[in-house]
Amino acid sequence: MVYFDNAATTPPFPETVDAVATAMRDLFGNPASPHRAGFDAERAVKDAKERLARQLGVLPEELIFTSGGTESINTVLSGHLAANPRLPARIVSTGAEHPAVLRTLERLASRGVETVLVGVDRQGTVCLDELERALGTPTSLVSLLHVNNETGAVQPMDEIASLLRRVAPETALHLDCVQSFGKVPLALHRWGVRFASFSAHKFHGPKGIGLLYAAKGSRLEPLLLGGGQQGGMRSGTENPPGVLGMAAAAGVFVRRHDEYLEKTAAIRRILLDGLARIDRVPVAVLSPPAGLPAILNVSFAGVKPQTLVNALSERGFFVSTVSACSAKRNLTSHVLLAMGIPEAVASSALRISTSVLNETAEAEAFLSALSESLALILPRR
Amino acid sequence: MPLPHDRILLARIGEISLKGLNRGDFEGKLAANLQRRLKSLGDLRVVRSQSILRIEPSDPDHFDFEEAIRRTTFVFGIVSVNPARSFGGGMPEILAQSVDHMAGVLADGRPRTFKVESRRSDKRFPLESPAISRDVGAALLQAYPDQLTVDVKHPDVTLRVEVRDTHLIFDRTVRGHRGLPVGTAGKALLLLSGGIDSPVAGYMMASRGLELECVHFQSMPFTSERALEKVMDLAGKLSLYTGRLQVHVVPFAGIQTMLRDRIPEDMLTLLTRRAMMRVAERIARQRGCKALVTGESLGQVASQTLHALAVTDAVVDMPVFRPLIGLDKDATIEVARRIDTFETSIQPYEDCCTVFVAKHPKTRPHRSDCDALEKDLPLAGLIEEALLGLVTRKVALEP
Incomplete structure (x- = not known):
């Protein structure tokens, strides 16, 4: 085969499978439970989050565990304007995004948000002059696919970042890093990335677990309500096997x-x-x-x-x-x-x-x- | 507390009650089919009583009547189903049970119009039908003066009373799929492609009492594994009516590519159809099937013109049933929607019939041209090879 x-x-790394199996067996407690079994699971999740944060060069508190890329993307696109109603109801992206972005933008458009899709060139690179023109109108969020999942096209983030700094310093940048983590250099701070989405199974981790990076001080309306886990940003019992599997995969992937x-x-x-x-x-x-x-x-x-x-x-x-x-x-x-x-x-x-x-x-x-x-x-x- | 009574289902038998001397066989088959489809819902008896089958669960309090009704309507030969109460006694019992039954119907407190219809099968019963209806109606009006008014033309509720050796009361009728019990008309082989037509053809012939097996021509790599899965899903939907189905999957790409490489494009579909019919006939004979069933409709595509069908039929020596022959596509789609195969059929996977399609296929082919073209082809050997590669899968969505 x-x-x-x-x-x-x-395919998962053997280390991923081990981490998932170990967590399922030994860390079955609910991380929110008030006893040792819960505390052990909580500490393992916290430790995994710290490792992931170090790899991304961000703070642990800036990371939210999600079910994957689609949920992270939905949370940012839908949650940013909802939590910041005074920002201009306008989002800019490209026509070559993943459907998780395009379908969410369609829904937002049907609810009155202006969505602008700029073009890409024959290489799949976003047309910078078109992007600059689109940002001439006040915009709350720009969402870009870092590495295209169909063609492998990589966006020139240095150029895009300096364009954004020049023409739209107030506009938040969401970077869809689902295909890029561990594969191309990632400089979230240098590029002024406010939000970033990740999915573990694209780097040999388990399916059903992903990350949302939300820079400190940014506000998002959560997609899921419930027990208030993860500081209320993402309710639902945390998933220690997924989290530990993802952290193990990320560790091996970066090492290799x-x-x-x-x-x-x-x-x-x-x-x-x-x-x-x-x-x-x-x-x-x-x-x-x-x-x-x-x-x-x-x-x-x-x-x-x-x-x-x-x-x-x-x-x-x-x-x-x-x-x-x-x-x-x-x-x-x-x-x-x-x-x-x-x-x-x-x-x-x-x-x-x-x-x-x-x-x-x-x-x-x-x-x-x-x-x-x-x-x-x-x-x- | 409701009055003591038996909760049963009445399954009404349609045209088979006309079948003269064979009637016993037909009813026996129908009862057996019904028994098989219902047995996983719990212990029950299927009792024949005039032109009705009584379905009597042993433990009615823990019996899923709604699911049983649904399954019963799917059994060919059943015209309609009534959830009913069954009890013995005379007129006082009939009145009391009617009032008790109506309490359930009126439980939401809303007012309703009603009428009563009675039938007296037990001619020894002292009252005639109109009198029974009148007395029951009067008792109901007296019991529920604020909720009930009579309307004999368009009533909200029609309470039916059947006076037999044990009496029956019911107000609800669920239509069945009618037809004849599967297995009473012999066995045939359905050519199941994955499109809209063939499942409908299978449904229609099964409703005439045919037991079916299916053959599917698979053209990996020109069709995908998901296309095969879709065919299995369709067979599953069909099995809700026919009972468990066997699907014989024939690897067909070898024959198709040979034809593609050696036959003029305008004859390709036709010769492919002829090869399919030959393979199907072989399987049919092995499996004891006495006919083939296809979803063809006259003039729908080039291979379904009268000339083309004649040339296709010429290679087999058994009846070919084409129940859709006179239906237009909309009528077929209507049935497909009703039997819930449509949404599965329109999933966009290639099937063997659309793999190699000519732009201008021949619509008036001659048999002699086909015979001449086939004369030098290695068809016989490839057909044997295809039959050797045959895999049979059993499909049943429900026990």
């Missing part, structure tokens, strides 16, 4: 960072070489050259990507059509369309995404499975 769909989710960069870059080179040799069908690499090496979006002209995914899957190679979130609905990627890629090309796109757990030999094997699959799929006349 060769798993090349790491942008959808990553150099290995990650080397491996994913080497695999990308092998894949690009191999793709260039395919002559049965025109191949177009849609990911930007400067993007995250681990995500490679490729279009095989005239081939239904789901057929290719099926053929590869039968051979034990797992890749994806667009993102897992829209793959089940057979939609052409809105991200590729936003980049100005013609529909015919975008609708044949396949996403190959790798991780530190992949090996270069797998890339070679993948290439032969790919050409075998194409031979099966394409007519022999």
Whole structure:
């Protein structure tokens, strides 16, 4: 089995599994309970939060545990204006965001919030002049996807940060870091990031746990009400197995960072070489050259990507059509369309995404499975 | 305290009560089908009584009547279901039970219009039907003067009284899916694709008493594993009417790609259909099925013209039932919605019929052209291979 769909989710590290299992067995107490079992769980969660905070260079009190990226994003987009009603009811984002952002903005728009989606260029980079124009009108929040989950496009955060400082110093910045944590440099303070969203299962942690960073002094209306856990910001019994699994995964991921960069870059080179040799069908690499090496979006002209995914899957190679979130609905990627890629090309796109757990030999094997699959799929006349 | 009585369901039998000498077999099959579908709800008896089946739970206080009603309406052969009270005695008991029953109907305190309809199956009973209705109506008006008024044209409540050896009172009728009991008309093989039509065709033929098995042609990698799962979901929905279904999954990509590579594009769909029919007939014979069932409708697509259907039928030697042949798509969709297969059918996964589609397929093919094209193809060998790869899955959404 060769798993090349790491942008959808990553396999857990053994350390993650151990941490989750240990927490389930030994820390089953409710962290809010007034006895030892509760206190032990609370202390373990607190300790994990401190480790995560150190890795992000933030304060523990600035982190909120959530169920994942979608919840963190929803909390920021919906909760920021709700908690700050005097701010301008206007949010700026891009057309190449994750659906968690786009769908939430649609709902806010239907409730009277002005939402502006600026364009991205052919590389998937946000158009800075468009962004500058959009910020000419007072805006409460800018939400940007740091690393695009479909193409690997990385936003030029230094430039964006200085643009924001120059034209909209009052506007809060939310950075969707779901695909970027541990993969590209993250400078939350330097970039003036007010809010950031994270999801553990994208860095070999468990599913169902994520983080929301909310800079000290910022105000958000909570999405979930109840027992007032996490300072009232996120009610619901805390999830020690998830939290400890996430912290363990983050620790290993950061420790293996150099290995990650080397491996994913080497695999990308092998894949690009191999793709260039395919002559049965025109191949177009849609990911930007400067993007995250681990995500490679490729279009095989005239081939239904789901057929290719099926053929590869039968051979034990797992890749994806667009993102897992829209793959089940057979939609052409809105991200590729936003980049100005013609529909015919975008609708044949396949996403190959790798991780530190992949090996270069797998890339070679993948290439032969790919050409075998194409031979099966394409007519022999 | 309510008066002592038995709480039962009455399942009314439709056209099978007309089946003359076979009637015993039909009723026996229906009772058995009903018994099987209900037994997981608790211990119960299904008792035949004239053109009615009485469903009598052993422990009515812990019996889910609503679920039992739902399941009963799904059993072909049942026209309607009434939750009823059953009791013995004479006219005083009938009056008292009627008043007691109405207390439940009127429990919310709102006023209602009503009428009483009576039937006297026991002709020895001293009063005739109109007199029974009149006396019961009078007793109810006397008992609930503030809540009840008579309206014989459009009453809110129609209380029905049936005078038999044990009497029945009920006010609620739930319609069933009618038809004939599954298994009384023999067995057929349904070609189940994953689209809107074939589950409806299966439903319609099962409602005529056919027991069904299904064949599905799978075209991995041109169709996905989720497409197969969707077919299983559809079979599951269908199994609510037919009982447990077997789905024979045939790997079909080998035949399809061979045809794609060797046949003119405009004949591709047709020859693919012919290959499917051949495989289906083989499976049908192995499984004791005496007919094939498809969801084709005349003129719906190029492979469903009269010429195309004739050419398709020419390769098999058993009846091919096409219950949708004269329905338009809207009518089919209406049934699909009613039997709750529509939402599953429209999930956007490729199925074997849409994998390779020509832009301009032949609509008036000749049998001789098909025979000539097939003459040099390795069809026989590929069909054997496909049959060897057959996997059978059993599907049942409910016990």
